Amino acid sequence: MKSDIHPELHPVVFIDPSANAEFISQSTMTSDKTRDIDGVEHYEIRLEISSASHPFYTGRQHFVDSAGQIEKFQRRYGRR
Numbered sequence: 001m002k003s004d005i006h007p008e009l010h011p012v013v014f015i016d017p018s019a020n021a022e023f024i025s026q027s028t029m030t031s032d033k034t035r036d037i038d039g040v041e042h043y044e045i046r047l048e049i050s051s052a053s054h055p056f057y058t059g060r061q062h063f064v065d066s067a068g069q070i071e072k073f074q075r076r077y078g079r080r
Contacts, residue, residue, distance in 0.1 A: 010027060011026055013045070018049070029045055
């Protein structure tokens with residue numbers, strides 16, 4: 001394998017302010033803000049949406065009743 005071709009990983013904390021959630025991980029991303037967690041300096045990365053606030057993962061997603069819409073269309077225009 002070639003040496004020195006992989007990006008450098010940094011300790012980061014991903015912050016989702018809409019859900020008050022934080023995820024500690026590693027990433028190639030960096031930022032100007034840092035935070036000390038357990039003696040290790042982590043970069044702070046703010047997220048607009050994460051698994052803690054996304055409707056699909058939180059169970060707050062509503063599905064469109066496509067079967068009901070098809071029946072409504074058939075009642076309105078009939079089967080020809």
